Amino acid sequence: MTVPAQRLAFEIPAEDLQVPRARTLVRAHLNRWGCSADSDTGAAALLLLTELTTNAVRHAATSPIAIAITVDGAGLCIAVHDRNPSRPVFTGRAPCTDATSGRGLSIVAAVTEELGGALTMATDRDGGGKTVRVHLPWAAPALCAGVLPSDTSPLGVRQSGSACRAPLRPAPANDTREVEDRV
Known part of the structure; x- marks a missing residue:
């Protein structure tokens, strides 16, 4: 049985x-x-989600930040997009023990790897922003099929059947599709 995707997409101020x-x-x-x-x-x-969103708020400091969560037969995808052109730098090393920040992306990478997932970053083709995505395998999506009776939640958030790779924003006329790198 194919499991239809459940998707939540919304924006928050930075x-x-x-x-x-x-x-x-x-x-x-x-x-x-x-x-x-x-x-x-x-x-x-x-x-x-907390680590990726906090990174976007603190380091990108651009509004709005777009967030999408997709659950489908392949697992769970978390995508966070901002319009800041700077890409996070991931060295793979932990920061100094007395550092007060710098652990967020290391935590994301470690947890994602531990769960057998994938962490990717895609730069907008216009160079004006990026999307960081985490895809986690999850057996639970089979339980999620067909739960929503409509395409709008009680919280007023629009739902759609789009997959994890769907853009978080409509593509502008000058085609700013993303260029993806595996982290």
């Missing part, structure tokens, strides 16, 4: 207080779709 809002919204949708946000993978997904 403000620290919006990170918990994003996490709460995603938690509610995962649970509503029948994919427990309290499972190991669900909890990891919320941690990854």
